Amino acid sequence: xxxxxxxxxxxxxxxxxxxxxxxxxxxxxxxxxxxxxxxxxxxxxxxxxxxxxxxxxxxxxxxxxxxxxxxxxxxxxxxxxxxxxxxxxxxxxxxxxxxxxxxxxxxxxxxxxxxxxxxxxxxxxxxxxxxxxxxxxxxxxxxxxxxxxxxxxxxxxxxxxxxxxxxxxxxxxxxxxxxxxxxxxxxxxxxxxxxxxxxxxxxxxxxxxxxxxxxxxxxxxxxxxxxxxxxxxxxxxxxxxxxxxxxxxxxxxxxxxxxxxxxxxxxxxxxxxxxxxxxxxxxxxxxxxxxxxxxxxxxxxxxxxxxxxxxxxxxxxxxxxxxxxxxxxxxxxxx
Ligand code: ASP
Numbered sequence: 001x002x003x004x005x006x007x008x009x010x011x012x013x014x015x016x017x018x019x020x021x022x023x024x025x026x027x028x029x030x031x032x033x034x035x036x037x038x039x040x041x042x043x044x045x046x047x048x049x050x051x052x053x054x055x056x057x058x059x060x061x062x063x064x065x066x067x068x069x070x071x072x073x074x075x076x077x078x079x080x081x082x083x084x085x086x087x088x089x090x091x092x093x094x095x096x097x098x099x100x101x102x103x104x105x106x107x108x109x110x111x112x113x114x115x116x117x118x119x120x121x122x123x124x125x126x127x128x129x130x131x132x133x134x135x136x137x138x139x140x141x142x143x144x145x146x147x148x149x150x151x152x153x154x155x156x157x158x159x160x161x162x163x164x165x166x167x168x169x170x171x172x173x174x175x176x177x178x179x180x181x182x183x184x185x186x187x188x189x190x191x192x193x194x195x196x197x198x199x200x201x202x203x204x205x206x207x208x209x210x211x212x213x214x215x216x217x218x219x220x221x222x223x224x225x226x227x228x229x230x231x232x233x234x235x236x237x238x239x240x241x242x243x244x245x246x247x248x249x250x251x252x253x254x255x256x257x258x259x260x261x262x263x264x265x266x267x268x269x270x271x272x273x274x275x276x277x278x279x280x281x282x283x284x285x286x287x288x289x290x291x292x293x294x295x296x297x298x299x300x301x302x303x304x305x306x307x308x309x310x311x312x313x314x315x316x317x318x319x320x321x322x323x324x325x326x327x328x329x330x331x332x333x334x335x
Contacts, residue, residue: 001025001041001127002065004058005049006082008108008119019111021048021082028080031112032120039075039131051082051089051107056199056300059089063096066103076102076130080123083107083156083164086142090151091294094140095301095319098192102135105142105151109162118145118162125176134174134183141173148174148183155291157261168262169289193319196304200225204296206259207237213244225303226253226312228287228296234258235265235276235286242274242282249283253312255299256284257292264289285313290320 003009005021009028013020025043029035046062047054066077081089090105097103106126108119126143129135140151145163153167167173174183203219207229219227227248231237235256237245248254256279258265265286271277276286287295298320302312 001029001078001080001123002044002046002062002069003028004047004054004062004079004081006051006080006084006107007111008080008082008106008123009048010111011113019113021050023112024048025080028119028123032123034120034124035127038124038127041127042069042074044069046079049082051084051086054081054085054089056092056196056304059092060096060196063093063103066093066097067099070099070101074101076104076127076132076135078104078106078123078126078130080106080119080126083109083144087155087165088293088297090140090142090154092297092301094151095193095298096195097140100136102130102132102138103140104130104135105140106144109144109160109164121146124179128176128179129174129181132181132183134181138173138183143176146176147172148176148181152290152294155261155293169264169291193301194305196301197306198304200300200303202226202228202296202300202303204228204230204292206230206292207232207241209238211238212240216241216244216248220248220252224252226255226299228255228257228292228299229284230259230292231256231265231279232258233260234263234269235279236270237274237279239273242278245279245284246282251309253299253303253309253316254284255287255292255295255316257287257290257295259292264291285316288317288320295320 003025009021009023010019011022024045029043104126106122110117122144142149142154144165149167150173153170157166158164266276
């Protein structure tokens with residue numbers, strides 16, 4: 001088990017006025033005796049950061065550490081971190097994780113000192129999933145509140161609830177009931193990306209009524225190497241924003257996702273200026289069912305591996321689309 005920090009590791013510290021990440025992986029595991037009944041667990045403190053301060057480099061270092069653990073004989077790996085950024089970090093890890101062993105991310109909504117803290121139950125559940133056979137070849141999974149989510153699909157939907165995570169497009173990949181792991185679906189084989197050789201500036205811009213493209217112009221000027229737009233509905237922007245996207249897409253990749261919670265972008269329904277069809281003609285890449293935050297992660301990863309704009313265009317769709325096996329495919333349960 002590797003700890004990156006987050007609420008699951010947070011305690012009140014004199015003079016700080018609130019909880020901060022302090023617990024090591026070792027003391028976290030030592031505080032949950034039930035873990036000893038699930039697996040033999042070794043611990044590593046990878047960082048003591050709130051989720052908001054984690055960088056792509058921190059995540060890649062955690063992936064390297066996890067790979068070394070499984071290469072050294074671990075049956076699976078759990079990473080505990082802040083829930084604020086878990087939907088992004090787990091997906092980033094998923095783009096590079098190329099081992100059959102489960103890599104499971106978890107966290108907590110309540111710090112250990114609060115009544116009904118959820119960290120212990122989440123950690124036990126995550127270790128159960130990491131130790132179970134159906135978790136193999138499933139890519140990176142996220143386990144909280146007795147639900148199992150695929151990294152590609154999961155999203156933090158509530159800022160305080162214990163059931164804060166959901167997979168709005170695909171539904172959860174599985175659950176734990178009385179400690180028994182059931183995985184309903186497994187992903188198709190996913191492309192594994194080349195390691196980053198740079199750290200390109202790739203922002204997300206959320207469009208809004210009256211958006212005339214000024215913010216997009218500004219980020220282009222600021223040196224963006226690619227940009228993700230959280231567009232209206234199924235991938236729509238204003239006519240003036242569409243013109244700005246066209247100009248931008250001549251130089252750098254522009255990915256258009258939906259700012260709605262679920263459903264993603266369409267491809268060939270609307271034909272007005274600024275519609276998904278119009279934006280495709282103007283050179284934008286539509287993100288499909290991959291949400292705009294994960295689209296930004298994927299765009300960053302492709303650019304960071306040294307791909308040119310045409311190469312990004314050629315690869316984005318395939319990788320973004322890699323999803324669950326067709327319905328009816330059930331790899332059974334176990335546990
Ligand atoms: N509220 C966050 C958490 O659940 C804080 C963080 O992401 O570090 O862990």
